[in-house]
Amino acid sequence: MNTSKQRPVRVAIIGLGWWGQKMVSILKSCGTELEIVCAVEPNPAAGDFCANNGLTLAASYDAALARADVDAVILATPHSLHPEQIDRGAAARKHIFCEKPLALTKADAERAVRLCREAGLVLGMGHERRFEPPIVDILQKASGGHLGRILQIEANFSHDKFMTLNKSNWRLDPQEAPVAGMTATGIHLTDLSVKLLGAAYDVRVSCETLASDFRQGDTFSAHVRFKGGGTAYVSATLVTPFVSRFAVFGTKGWIDVRDKAHVEAPAGWIITRASVGSLIEISEVGPAEPVRENLVAFARAVRDGRPYEISGEDLVNNIALLEAIIRSAASGEVVAVG
Incomplete structure (x- = not known):
């Protein structure tokens, strides 16, 4: 997927719990690097948060992945969901920034790294x-x-x-x-x-x-x-x-x-x-x-092709x-x- 160097990387944030809300506040300070397109959160209370922060609340993760104006997803979700969400994100050819830990098993971490590498996608990690x-x-x-x-x-x-x-x-x-x-x-x-x-x-x-x-x-x-x-x-x-x-x-x-x-x-x-x-x-x-x-480094890796700080080998070893x-x-x- 080509991402224009002339505009911010457009992201969907998945999960609006404690840390997801922190991520929203940080994303708003990222200037021309990142832009929040939509959010996904099953908790009904998320509607008020999105309204107060000018966010579009997508109906589901699949709905966010289907959007042509989403370049990348940020996963601020429970740990056990990460492998399956990365699978689906990579299949939709979206770059992925995942909050830690990437997975709970080495096999799942290896698969996540491999899928993103083979698809030419950046895999960012919340190791700030x-x-x-x-x-x-x-x-x-x-x-x-x-x-x-x-x-x-x-x-x-x-x-x-x-x-x-x-x-x-x-x-x-x-x-x-x-x-x-x-x-x-x-x-x-x-x-x-x-x-x-x-x-x-x-x-x-x-x-x-x-x-x-x-x-x-x-x-x-x-x-x-x-x-x-x-x-x-x-x-x-x-x-x-x-x-x-x-x-x-x-x-x-x-x-x-x-x-x-x-x-x-x-x-x-x-x-x-x-x-x-x-x-x-x-x-x-x-x-x-x-x-x-960390988020800016991820955006620059997506948009400009710069190397991302955290290697796939480090992710798997951890x-x-x-x-x-x-x-x-x-x-x-x-x-x-x-």
Whole structure:
């Protein structure tokens, strides 16, 4: 499908829950890069939201896919729906931006990547952490060798936003969102880990219910070993005040990034770092909007043919690790990845 370089990429947003509504507000700030053509949401209350935001509410996903003025779809839907929705989107030759996780199994992730690649479609992914300025700096320094051999990653991404959710919400369904905060927040940390260290080798997970009645647990940690060497310790809870930390340790230096606030309303970052022979330095980075930067990168890949930051290989490696984390959480044993 050819998309004119003279106009915005026209999108249908599928799903208007908490994060779908956040995406609408971000899309409105994307200027000439993206334009919302319509939305799809089965909840009758979506009519008021669409009216208040000047959105056309399409009758169904199929109706949105049938529109000639839709270049791409943005999936802000429950996790288990992603594989089938990607299948249908690719068949309709629409570019796809999918909120995380891409899938719950490696096989489904491989299929999604393959279908989009074979159809010449861009597959974007809601891993906005890749677009946070201090994380961009870490990835650039790592790829440039400035951190030396990456040895270890330590990361935590926790919040208590789900404590007030209705118990019927899909985000509290262990079939939709298994292993405590893994699919809500931990998936971002494993994405960065496989970007830095490659495919995982095995994982051991602890998942407990300690301070809630969440059926999927509220506190988890995962110890991951990677095929090329190195380890990652990833943890998350669904019952503590917000905290987000991502730290990378290499032979030439280390960097620790801490968010001041949830990405829903970014407030900047605190960076602590050291290099061989230097003192520890502490600095701050001001607010940015990584969700918007991710969407703009997707639009430019669609419209201008620019490479998209997150590769199909990274997507598959991350979901292979997720699948192993789900199995290890159930058994408490070390589980091979893939």
